[in-house]
Amino acid sequence: MVRDAAIQGYLKNLVGEDGLEMIERASIDELTDEKIAEETGSNLNTVRRTLYILYENRLANYRRERDKDSGWLTYLWQVDLSDISRNMDEEAQKLIKRLETRFDFEAQNVCYTCENSCNRILFEKASDYDFICPVCQASLDFQDNSLLIEVLRGKLEELKRAFE
Ligand SMILES: [Zn+2]
Numbered sequence: 682m683v684r685d686a687a688i689q690g691y692l693k694n695l696v697g698e699d700g701l702e703m704i705e706r707a708s709i710d711e712l713t714d715e716k717i718a719e720e721t722g723s724n725l726n727t728v729r730r731t732l733y734i735l736y737e738n739r740l741a742n743y744r745r746e747r748d749k750d751s752g753w754l755t756y757l758w759q760v761d762l763s764d765i766s767r768n769m770d771e772e773a774q775k776l777i778k779r780l781e782t783r784f785d786f787e788a789q790n791v792c793y794t795c796e797n798s799c800n801r802i803l804f805e806k807a808s809d810y811d812f813i814c815p816v817c818q819a820s821l822d823f824q825d826n827s828l829l830i831e832v833l834r835g836k837l838e839e840l841k842r843a844f845e
Contacts (some may be wrong), residue, residue: 683762691769695738699723700731704760711744711757732758739764773844777837784833793821 683689683705693701706721714732718725735741744757793807794800795814802810802821812821 687769688762688765691765691772696731696734699727700734703728703731704735704762707760709760711759713755714758717758732760735760738768740768770844773840777840777844780833780837780840784830784837787826787830787833792824792826794824795819795821 683692683701689701692704696704703717703721703723706723707717708720712720714725714728717723717732718728721728723731732741732743736743740762741758741760743759745754746757747754791804792801793804793812794802795817796819797814797817799814799816801824802814807821810821813819814821
């Protein structure tokens with residue numbers, strides 16, 4: 682059911698390894714959670730948890746049906762991954778925003794830290810502290826973040842190429 686490696690990664694993140702296995706073995710029919718467990722050989726708790734997470738992410742639906750004989754309500758579930766690329770795009774846009782905010786912060790600020798890495802302290806604050814760490818009293822030294830900036834820039838370019 683799931684071939685694309687990026688989609689597999691996204692789902693695994695969402696529902697875990699056992700949830701992904703369940704999704705990969707599940708048919709596209711409307712079934713009760715017990716039937717899905719039977720059909721996929723997955724544990725019923727895994728099935729329920731996975732369906733719930735998928736539902737929360739608009740990747741599964743359910744329909745209630747009243748059993749004619751017993752009068753009980755049954756929930757018929759259906760895994761529906763048709764919205765998954767939209768979800769992944771939304772996630773990617775959020776991640777891009779977060780990385781951009783971080784990138785801007787790193788590019789615009791000069792940070793200081795002590796040898797024990799108690800805290801990252803902006804230049805103005807570090808100068809208020811006379812360049813002494815307020816936690817451990819070691820001296821505060823300039824922290825070179827140029828490598829971090831390059832990593833962030835690379836990650837952003839990669840994401841933008843893939844999702845914009
Ligand atoms: Zn310190």
